[in-house]
Amino acid sequence: MIEAKNLKIAYEEKIVIKDFSFNVREGEMVSIIGPNGSGKSTILKTISRLLKQKNGAIFLEKEDISHINIKKIAQKMSSLSQHNRSPEDISVKELIYYGRMPHKKWYELKTKEDEDIIQWAIDKTSLHGFKDKKVIELSGGERQRVWIAMALAQRPKILLLDEPTTYLDICHQLEVMELVKSLNEELGLTVIMVLHDLGQAAKYSHRVVVIKDGDLVVEGNPSKVLTVDLIKEVYNVEVCIRKDILKDEMIIHPVGVCKTCETRCTDEAI
Amino acid sequence: MIKSLNKNKHIYIFFSLIILMFVVLLAIRLGSVEYSFSKILDALLSTEMTSDKNIILNIRLPRIVVATIVGANLAVAGALLQAVMQNPLADPGLTGVSSGASLAAIIIMLLFPQYTYLVPIVAFLGGAVACALVYTLAWKNGIKPVRIILAGVAVNAILGGGTSLLSILYSDRIQGVLMWVNGSIAGKTWEDVRLLCTYSVIGLIVAMFCIRKANILQLGDEMSSNLGVDTNKYRLFISLVAVFLAAISTSIVGVVGFVGLIVPHIARLIVGSDYKYLLPFSVILGSGLLLLGDTFARTIARPIELPVGVIMAVVGGPFFLYLLRRGKA
Numbered sequence: 001m002i003e004a005k006n007l008k009i010a011y012e013e014k015i016v017i018k019d020f021s022f023n024v025r026e027g028e029m030v031s032i033i034g035p036n037g038s039g040k041s042t043i044l045k046t047i048s049r050l051l052k053q054k055n056g057a058i059f060l061e062k063e064d065i066s067h068i069n070i071k072k073i074a075q076k077m078s079s080l081s082q083h084n085r086s087p088e089d090i091s092v093k094e095l096i097y098y099g100r101m102p103h104k105k106w107y108e109l110k111t112k113e114d115e116d117i118i119q120w121a122i123d124k125t126s127l128h129g130f131k132d133k134k135v136i137e138l139s140g141g142e143r144q145r146v147w148i149a150m151a152l153a154q155r156p157k158i159l160l161l162d163e164p165t166t167y168l169d170i171c172h173q174l175e176v177m178e179l180v181k182s183l184n185e186e187l188g189l190t191v192i193m194v195l196h197d198l199g200q201a202a203k204y205s206h207r208v209v210v211i212k213d214g215d216l217v218v219e220g221n222p223s224k225v226l227t228v229d230l231i232k233e234v235y236n237v238e239v240c241i242r243k244d245i246l247k248d249e250m251i252i253h254p255v256g257v258c259k260t261c262e263t264r265c266t267d268e269a270i
Numbered sequence: 271m272i273k274s275l276n277k278n279k280h281i282y283i284f285f286s287l288i289i290l291m292f293v294v295l296l297a298i299r300l301g302s303v304e305y306s307f308s309k310i311l312d313a314l315l316s317t318e319m320t321s322d323k324n325i326i327l328n329i330r331l332p333r334i335v336v337a338t339i340v341g342a343n344l345a346v347a348g349a350l351l352q353a354v355m356q357n358p359l360a361d362p363g364l365t366g367v368s369s370g371a372s373l374a375a376i377i378i379m380l381l382f383p384q385y386t387y388l389v390p391i392v393a394f395l396g397g398a399v400a401c402a403l404v405y406t407l408a409w410k411n412g413i414k415p416v417r418i419i420l421a422g423v424a425v426n427a428i429l430g431g432g433t434s435l436l437s438i439l440y441s442d443r444i445q446g447v448l449m450w451v452n453g454s455i456a457g458k459t460w461e462d463v464r465l466l467c468t469y470s471v472i473g474l475i476v477a478m479f480c481i482r483k484a485n486i487l488q489l490g491d492e493m494s495s496n497l498g499v500d501t502n503k504y505r506l507f508i509s510l511v512a513v514f515l516a517a518i519s520t521s522i523v524g525v526v527g528f529v530g531l532i533v534p535h536i537a538r539l540i541v542g543s544d545y546k547y548l549l550p551f552s553v554i555l556g557s558g559l560l561l562l563g564d565t566f567a568r569t570i571a572r573p574i575e576l577p578v579g580v581i582m583a584v585v586g587g588p589f590f591l592y593l594l595r596r597g598k599a
Contacts (some may be wrong), residue, residue, distance in 0.1 A: 074496060080496070084490070085493075086491070088543065098493075
């Protein structure tokens with residue numbers, strides 16, 4: 001679906017990513033994780049064309065992205081950045097309507113089809129009670145849902161999310177992640193996201209891609225890849241990983257920064 | 271709820287139109303000679319050319335039309351540039367249009383007074399060149415609003431220095447120039463109206479095609495790009511329309527500040543930030559405000575007529591501060 005080949009990305013002279021390749025299959029949910037400054041957001045921004053790579057190429061359905069008209073890309077791929085801002089007085093419904101723009105010529109007005117798709121996006125993100133409210137009146141989690149609804153109105157096949165849960169409280173974080181998961185399962189939406197929370201990355205992705213200092217450390221199934229040693233190597237943090245056998249989920253507890261921590265937990269399963 | 275909100279916006283636009291018509295009537299009435307409404311009607315309906323009819327038809331009306339169009343142009347230019355710069359303090363002057371036009375016009379008026387009839391076209395070109403300079407300096411892998419603003423400040427300073435230098439060197443001839451530099455609608459004829467109208471109508475119509483573009487730019491660069499928009503292209507196109515409107519106005523009446531800054535601001539407070547309502551409302555509000563300002567300018571110190579630019583700055587500045595203090599702006 002999306003393939004990155006030998007990406008080299010730099011801000012001015014400073015090289016952030018040296019040589020990065022990966023391939024995301026259709027319907028997959030992939031998280032890019034790594035410490036601050038590792039270059040994970042840089043990779044996502046390059047895929048969404050906000051940054052231009054120095055070397056290498058990105059392929060969307062086997063087609064080099066730099067040769068595709070950006071409007072065509074916007075019909076297939078939607079990306080939400082960490083900070084999304086909107087005019088203060090815009091309503092939820094009006095904002096979601098902007099998601100239709102990639103599908104419209106500049107002179108085309110709102111059609112019945114647009115209305116239906118907006119309604120569908122509102123259904124999918126459970127925003128019924130909010131559709132006539134102003135975006136500014138909503139809480140952070142509700143607002144994030146509105147942006148996701150807008151992205152859905154683009155009818156994309158791929159959704160790129162840059163730290164979608166930052167700034168949200170724990171309940172809203174889970175709400176947003178559950179929403180993304182359900183979109184992945186129900187619509188077959190391919191999701192690539194940058195996450196900070198290892199637990200969420202483990203819980204909500206089919207595959208994690210671990211980056212450190214601009215290099216790919218390892219990638220694969222979270223339960224296999226995310227080990228105590230790896231996290232120590234990448235984050236310099238001692239963790240204790242438990243497996244919840246009933247739910248087939250991993251729980252990652254941070255114990256402490258490596259130099260100071262003496263304790264290691266022993267129980268592997270509960 | 272949204273429906274009713276938008277209905278309110280229509281009502282605001284309707285009422286502002288009525289107020290505009292009222293201001294037009296007031297502007298016909300007031301001046302060095304004051305007319306009652308019945309006298310205006312009599313004069314206009316009389317078949318022979320009385321002096322009253324001449325004053326109303328050939329002095330006041332063209333002036334009123336020029337004021338309304340210039341007001342509309344500047345307000346729309348300001349509103350569009352606010353979307354381009356993503357900054358509520360953007361003003362047409364920032365693009366170098368006014369300072370470029372000023373310098374060009376002053377060079378003609380002071381150094382080559384025999385070619386004074388060329389002032390509109392030279393001012394237009396001066397404005398266009400200055401603005402092109404600002405955008406060229408600001409261009410680096412695309413246009414970033416901050417760089418336009420910085421380049422604009424720098425270019426304005428340089429051109430403003432040139433203007434001051436010439437004014438000092440030729441201070442004996444400065445009288446007529448002062449009116450122009452401060453924006454004056456005095457002595458405009460139907461010929462001016464024809465010229466201004468032709469280009470303004472084109473500019474304003476194209477401006478209405480910028481509505482969706484401006485709305486998308488308001489979502490920020492990353493979101494615009496996500497929506498399949500080439501932000502550089504949009505910025506250039508909208509800037510071009512705005513600068514054209516500002517330059518055509520400046521070339522006819524000289525430099526009028528503040529309209530392009532405060533009108534879109536007030537309009538935003540009243541009808542919100544959707545350009546579908548903001549632009550038409552700015553047209554009406556800009557027309558009304560500049561016409562009111564000009565009517566003031568020619569009545570407040572009768573028989574002396576002040577440049578309308580001075581009135582706009584003196585009244586507009588404090589009003590703008592008031593908006594800032596209210597905290598909503």
